Amino acid sequence: MKEMFAAVNAQTSRAVKLWLNWMTFIFGSSVFFIWTHVPARWVLFCMIAPLLVAAIVFRVTKNVWLIGIGHFFFWIPLAIYLSRSVLSFDARGRGSLALHLSDPFFTWVALIVLTIGISIIFDFRDLLLVIMGKK
Numbered sequence: 001m002k003e004m005f006a007a008v009n010a011q012t013s014r015a016v017k018l019w020l021n022w023m024t025f026i027f028g029s030s031v032f033f034i035w036t037h038v039p040a041r042w043v044l045f046c047m048i049a050p051l052l053v054a055a056i057v058f059r060v061t062k063n064v065w066l067i068g069i070g071h072f073f074f075w076i077p078l079a080i081y082l083s084r085s086v087l088s089f090d091a092r093g094r095g096s097l098a099l100h101l102s103d104p105f106f107t108w109v110a111l112i113v114l115t116i117g118i119s120i121i122f123d124f125r126d127l128l129l130v131i132m133g134k135k
Contacts, residue, residue, distance in 0.1 A: 001051070004058040004067065011064050019122075026108075026115050033105055039086055040105075043112055046074040065135040068123030071116075079116040082109050 009017070027047035033040035053070030057063075086109045129135040 001055045004055055007064045023115060026111055029108060037105055039082055042078060046078045050074050065126040065130050068126055071119060071123050075116045079113050082113050
């Protein structure tokens with residue numbers, strides 16, 4: 001895994017490194033909610049599991065542009081689960097959006113889902129570049 005992190009560090013821009021730091025921060029923040037919210041436990045699991053997939057993918061391919069593949073398998077189902085179980089008004093009951101945004105857990109989950117969506121777009125782009133032979 002050390003080799004993979006060194007390769008990512010060497011082959012990515014400062015902006016990508018900032019994005020990776022944001023993802024680590026927002027997913028790692030799950031530790032503040034894991035004792036009281038089951039969805040936070042799934043977020044923590046879905047932070048660790050793709051790292052293991054990334055290590056295997058990198059070991060086999062030596063291509064840093066493919067290490068986001070694990071996100072497709074873990075993060076898309078996670079985003080759907082979080083959207084349905086936490087973010088939907090059916091799950092939260094009636095009330096204003098401002099009321100829900102005042103709940104730190106709700107706001108954190110919204111940021112997780114937004115982060116997943118942006119990351120999946122980047123991962124899909126990277127996969128297409130590899131398929132087209134540009135990476």
